[in-house]
Amino acid sequence: MPTISLRVPETELDIFKAYAKHNNTTLSEIIRVAMLEKIEDEYDLKVFEEYETEKQAGTLKTRPINDLWKELEL
Template sequence: MATISLRVPDRELNIFKDYAKINNSSLSEIIRRTMIERIEDEYDMSVFDEYEKDKTTGTVKTYSHEDAWKELDL
């Protein structure tokens, strides 16, 4: 496993440590989880933005749930 060194002001470090303690987690786990969540959120937003753009330009077809049931013969 790799190690990352991060420089932060003492005040921020204390905030991070307090947050980790409140959440019964290590500082490494808090930072790792926060970064992954941020990356996932940004990815989700980019997919949503692309969908909205495609919907606006008419390049995506949507179906009502009734049409989907009919299409699937359900």
């Protein structure tokens, strides 16, 4: 598995280590999960902004939820 180096102030490293210890996990896992959550949050915000833009422009395409249930055979 590849390795990434990260330079942080000693005080921040102490906080990261304490957080990892408190959550009974590794520092690597804490950083990996935090980065993935950050990426997911930014993606969600982008999708929401696109939704709002389409909604305001009147170009948003919607359909009844019952149509989706039928399509998914639920």
